[in-house]
Amino acid sequence: MPSLSEAFRSHPVFLHHKHPDFTSLHELPDSYAWNTTSSPSPQPPSQRLQHDDVVPVVDLLDPNAPSSIAHACKSWGAFHVINHGIPNSLLRDIESAGSALFSLPPSHKLRAARPPDGVSGYGLARISSFFPKLMWSEGFTILGSPLHHFRQLWPHDYITYCDIVERYEAAMKKLAGKLMRLLLASLGISQADLQWAGPRGDFHGASAALQLNSYPACPDPDRAMGLAAHTDSTLLTILHQNNISGLQVLKEGTGWVTVEPLPGALVVNMGDLLHILSNGSYPSVLHRVMVNRTRQRFSVAYLYGPPGNVKISPHPKLVGPSRPALYRPVTWNEYLGTKAKHFNEALSWVQLCAPKNNKLFDVVVNENNSVQVG
């Protein structure tokens, strides 16, 4: 059975750009200048800070968490989570590991470069190949053990950094299981209704990858793009961001809304597979990242999905005569292949019939990353 890393390997993404030394760039090179008429910059604050336009906060200790989650998922496809049980010290540790990694000299980082047909390692965003302009960011993907790459990066200290990643992944896995139980409850499904949740309902066989992102300070942030608009291929993504804003989500009827960092909170994004499982009830959220003129931004995304070979389909409890299944069953491995080919249109390739109230398919992100909703 193919593992997740084999799935990535069999759908290589070839990036032909050399990785730059951002600190040496004092002007934005043309290859990084996104079309200004597509207005990649955030809306002015007056448009962003309306009362309804703040990503909701879900308190995991609140007995009403499932209904807050249902509301957040339907209207945003994302929420902040508090009282999540991840110690602040662990968030600080993973952030300093990311900061240490991205502060290494460029030639040193390239010792752990991601191979063209691989998924783990240092490099440009995998989605770069779908856009004509480059993104002002660098990333490091961890799938499986980071030992080999960390040895290249820190010949003396690799154990310290491996230990942080291991502790972070274990804590995230537990939190993701908890979020899955709440998400299912919010959809009226119990974990017993989902076979791969396992006898203890702990989603033990789930697969995941960790993505460290850095968005260096940028001399011309209004024309640059940190990470272009995309949805995640996951069931859900748990994101830790440092205290620099930049992440934006697209809210129907409003436009791009900045997800301001809340100290200690984590951001949870719905991915394409949860959209499929929910039979279209929960949109997978389109998001992107803007950059900052003076401050470097870091984020750590825990990309969480089912075991690579388990078929995900609209849950039978959410399908009926008046609500036909919108998608055909698909494994995460297969879906990653579809995404590698069709990117933001991947969902429509596994679609069976037109969704009723789902605007996702009406959203077109063009190559300048401007969005038409129609």
Ligand SMILES: O=C(O)CCC(=O)C(=O)O
């Ligand atoms: O840096 C962020 O806030 C978002 C990162 C992201 O969307 C991703 O890694 O898929």
Ligand SMILES: [Fe+2]
């Ligand atoms: Fe993402």
